[in-house]
Amino acid sequence: MNVRRLSAGLMAAALLTPGVAACATTGDGTAGPTTTPSATAEPTGAATDGDAKQALLDSTREISNGNFRFRMSGVGSTAEGQVHQPSQSAQMRVSIGEPTDDLAMSLDLIHAKPDSWVKLELNGAAASSVPGRERLNLGKYQHLDQNRIQGNRDLGFDFDQVDPAGSQVLTQAITEVRRTGDGAYAGTIDVSKAAEAGSLDQNLITALGTQADSVPFTATTDAQGRLTELVLRLPGTGQAAAQEIRVTYSDYGNATAAQQPPADQVVEAPPELYNLFD
Numbered sequence: 001m002n003v004r005r006l007s008a009g010l011m012a013a014a015l016l017t018p019g020v021a022a023c024a025t026t027g028d029g030t031a032g033p034t035t036t037p038s039a040t041a042e043p044t045g046a047a048t049d050g051d052a053k054q055a056l057l058d059s060t061r062e063i064s065n066g067n068f069r070f071r072m073s074g075v076g077s078t079a080e081g082q083v084h085q086p087s088q089s090a091q092m093r094v095s096i097g098e099p100t101d102d103l104a105m106s107l108d109l110i111h112a113k114p115d116s117w118v119k120l121e122l123n124g125a126a127a128s129s130v131p132g133r134e135r136l137n138l139g140k141y142q143h144l145d146q147n148r149i150q151g152n153r154d155l156g157f158d159f160d161q162v163d164p165a166g167s168q169v170l171t172q173a174i175t176e177v178r179r180t181g182d183g184a185y186a187g188t189i190d191v192s193k194a195a196e197a198g199s200l201d202q203n204l205i206t207a208l209g210t211q212a213d214s215v216p217f218t219a220t221t222d223a224q225g226r227l228t229e230l231v232l233r234l235p236g237t238g239q240a241a242a243q244e245i246r247v248t249y250s251d252y253g254n255a256t257a258a259q260q261p262p263a264d265q266v267v268e269a270p271p272e273l274y275n276l277f278d
Helices: 003-007 050-059 125-129 167-172 202-214 271-276
Strands: 067-074 077-084 089-096 104-112 115-123 141-143 174-181 184-189 215-221 227-234 243-250 266-268
Touching (some): 050 167, 050 174, 050 215, 167 174, 167 227, 174 202
Antiparallel strands (some): 067 243, 077 089, 089 104, 115 141, 215 227, 227 243
């Protein structure tokens, strides 16, 4: 595996693409086993419940206020953190790969307008082959040039679009949905219409082919009708095994401001850092 493929799994917070699943490699470089999503009952032939779809569209409104905690997970990767729009700050802790992989990456990203920092750690037998690794694994936060990370889904953060997962985009692409219980829903999403969602990658959507039109999902909301969990169950393709993308939200209105790293723990990011995520 090369680092280019690993970093291709990164998103503005979540890192969930076929490239991530491929990080679990065996000794001969072939893809190792991945977790197959548990089966779930999906609507068959039933018309979409308009009230259910509207409820899910409404469930994402509170996210746009930018005061929540979140977690995203997929095969071999997790991203979790908080968004605090009142202070124009956010923090995300990202992990890609397993300890047994030949290349694994962890990042601690902090955004506090007008600045951003990242602490990067590369591990595994292949880490030594990463260009400039000695300048990247410093154990310190690297101050990022905003001009270099603007529009970068891996390192940047857009405070005008505060949801790292893009759940609003995903719910707008629902093609079928029904209620399965109190605050519980199941249906399908046309992910080809949700390419802008941070929890998806265009390469993944392309790999799904015609299956992208009807990806099964489940969702739950809290007593206030706010989205608490969204799970996409992606079918297997020729490039990757079936997998789940799971997104959760919590602490609506109760997140805290991200703390800037101490000055003595900060260095300027070297060119190798930006090259890694180009």
